[in-house]
Amino acid sequence: MSTRLATGGRLTDRSKPMSFRFNGQNLRGVQGDTLASALLASGQLLMGRSFKYHRPRGPVASGAEEPNALVNLGQGARFEPNQRATTTELFDGLTATSQNHWPSLNFDVGAVNTHLSRFLPAGFYYKMFIHPRPLWKHFYEPIIRRSAGLGAAPDAETVDADTYEHFYAFTDVLILGGGVAGLQAALGAAGSGAQVLLLEQSADWGGRTPVDGGEIDGKPVQDWINDAVQALGNMDNVTLRNRTMGAGVYDHGYALGYERLNDHAPEAAGPRHRLWRIRARQIVTATGAIERPLSFAGNDVPGVLLASAVRDYVVNYGVSIGDRTVVVTNNDDAYRTAICLQEHGLDVPVILDARPQGGGALMQQAEALGIRVLRGKAIASVQGSRKVTGVTICAQAGEGAVLETIACDAVAMSGGWSPVVHLWSHCGGKLVWDEQQAFFRPDLGKAPTGHDGTPFVIPAGAANGYIHLRDTLTDATTAGVSAATAAGFKPKSTAVPQAPEQPEAPMMAVWLMPQGANVALRAKAWLDFQNDVKVSDIQLAAQEGYESVEHAKRYTTLGMATDQGKLSNINGLATLSRALGADIPSVGTTTFRPPYTPISMGAIAGQARGEIFQPVRETPLHQWHQSHAAHWEPVGQWRRPYCFPQGGETVEQAVQREVIATRASLGLLDASTLGKIVVKGPDAGRFLDMLYTNMMSTLPVGKCRYGLMCSENGFLMDDGVVARISDDTWLCHTTTGGAERIHGHMEEWLQTEWWDWKVYTANVTEQYAQIAVVGPNARKLLEKLGGMDVSKDALPFMQWSDGTLAGIPARIFRISFSGELSYEVAVPASQGLALWEMLHAAGAEWNATAYGTEALHILRAEKGFIMIGDETDGTVIPQDLGLGWAISKKKADYIGKRAQARSHMTDPTRWQLVGLETADGSVLPDGALAAAPGKNANGQRNTQGRVTSTYHSPTLGRGIAMGLVLNGPERMGETLEFSKLDGTTVPTKIVNAVFFDPEGEKQNV
């Protein structure tokens, strides 16, 4: 059983006990513990269940690479799933629960999967659940979703109680990793005067070096580290940040740092996480190395850990995994674990060294301590299910015949080390296979390059393949100096700190243990612990033809878990290359993508939440709407009143009242959100002729014309009324929310295609308040305000005029989007509210009624006017909508003209706009489809039309709709069956889309 040793723990302070809860149980740890070390100290080795087979799992590592020990952390508004216990610093009051089990961690029903694993091979889900197809959605998927997933999703209604922020930083040299390599690289770079930013993911500096002890420059490594941190801290040009992970390296020296400010102290003030958005001239990746597991049967049983992790728990936290630890290795480093355990009074019954000749000086040291060493031997299998009870021993060269069984309660394994090349690789750094040490290391000739084509990333120390302290220090010094030089500084000469030589015997690549393991053993030899991918799964994938490492990864899910294969990738691709009979470099690695370990969604969002997630645009009348109970609707970034419910009205009742009041007498609409773009210059007319489908250059000064704008591939993108202001000036109205897009569209063509045309555009949308005065009494109201002649003769339909209305400078457009007598009055934004209030006061005698967007929609739909975004969806051309009259036949060219001549665009079977009237007067569902006989190639029912706009018309007292229907205009009076949401259909007649006042008598008075 794991426990706290009587003494030791270099990172802990036993005088400061802390209490925490795990699965409802009160436990105790000490300051400096991680959640994992505190759980182990409490005898809690079992920390979770695996993803697929629900196998019991304890931690296998001690750091960021941990695949197993994931917990639900926190509660309520601070709940977060899938947090690694190995990197979670303990604090007083921490609350965690284990994941992926039911009903309990100790007894889990899903664990039956492990007995079925023979029937759940690689690609099982793809193979099993594909047939019969209909079962997927309603049967397989719900069941799989319930049993899949690791942690629980946070409650959807709960808002994260913490705050987060982004921070921009610029530096000459960014160093990622604060181990001895990072510290030494920083010293090497900082002497030049360059700005240096050094990030370390954990709370402590120095990385793993202090665990193994030894000396640098004749002093204990911890002293050297302390001195280095102090020296750097005293330099004005150096910034040190611990608890800050280098998350990603991107184009042109961009990097992300992920700072965890108070995960370890949740009551502290300030943001929880800070995302550093860094631009660096040079980046040094001093990210260390990660030990690899060995692939033997039962290597996932709780109590089997990486040899380095066993050592870390003892030295850093004073915690032992077991009393009797078998060490199994293919290299010398794991002997340090055996020696360390022995020195702490723990028993190491045997060291199994897969190498026939065994190791070097460290082996001799272990044997001198009396530890039994077996050369050329391997673990055949681990005994025990919820914890290790023993191992069987066999020859590494054989197939697993058991030579001996040894009782033990822990196994420390080492398959060699892999440099952490992730950050080197993120932005295109290539790798080279080091045959001797059996790992990928950075290919220094193929570094990520910056804007000038020169490298901007330099790997240092173990991350560059220099695993031994002496070599690490030499390489890190060079890296730091090189980075400063490349950043344009002149480094001072930096002495290389000296560490004693530690000669080691060569390691031996071991990808399967024993090398000839039979299928029963291979099916229990785990590669990816979190996703339950075994040696046998990769072999099956290769056998089934998944030869690309990227394909095999996705087929088996190797390396696709939250740990992103930090432990499994090299073993997995070595297994694949063996199965394919290819060498490892030719199989290659999967792509390393940022972030290095998962970062919180809160950090990504930063401050952009709530009210500042995106700006809200308000019209000059916004406050009036607000104080008149507006029911708001977001339209792009604008807020527009949907309607103004009064005295207990429902939204629907308010909309119906507003429509009726407008048709009967007088309605007032805030139309300020309409886009207003001035187009001016000698070539403005010519330009607008290219922009709109109809002719704008011939529009007389003083008149208005409705225009359509298409994209270059012919589709209708915007519409609006264009007014000619003067000989060389036009004012183009766009849809609400379309102003910026259309202005950008104009500028793109002017700047990149017709740059020699003399045209100037200005988006003046927010300069004006625009109010639509609509209804039979609209003219009377404006006449009552006085100052401008708005009579039929002075201001006929589709004309505009400038003047002063009730003392306010105004431009009045006689245009109508409702079919009523209608004026749109534009005044300076600052005077909009004054005019609006005057209109209401003076209009009271005609029951002047403010109406919102929904009434606007109904009024236009009753008249068969299209709405961009309802009748159009990016696949509709004006010809589909009966708008051929607005397309000039005379013009040689306009944007979209050529595309509208393509065969698909001129296809007579394109669906066309019609009106739709249900037989029972009901309102059709939006988007409803009309069925047609027969089925398509996918076995779905054929369709012959769809609803694009649908409303209850208070004017007509029935449902009205518009839709696109096959040969629609030729099928007037025909009845189609449109589907309803309840699965039934409703008979619907094809009619003219102009439901109300088809002669247009009301607007021309």
Add this chain to the structure above:
Amino acid sequence: MLILECPYCGVKAEETELHGGGEAHLVRRGPDSSDDAFESYLFQRQNPKGVHFERWRHAYGCGKWFHAARCTATLEVFGTYSAQVSEPPQQIRDRIAARRPGWSWSDQG
């Protein structure tokens, strides 16, 4: 992301200011063009691993469109220049040829 210098205002800008606009130096095909030529203009784009000419807009800066010549594989930027040209200027071509021996505009155009 990339840092590009706006040739109009001289600002070195990145993702918070710039907006990408696809391949540069396309020749617009109008009503008289053949189906093939029009399709090519509208839809066919180069996707080279290497030298590429792109349109960018300094959208949250001066608002101007400009062109950038860069290598899609190494992210090297050979230069930015006015959008109001139909071919890359000689200076840009020379710089690319110096960095990529054997490259020539005629192979691209």
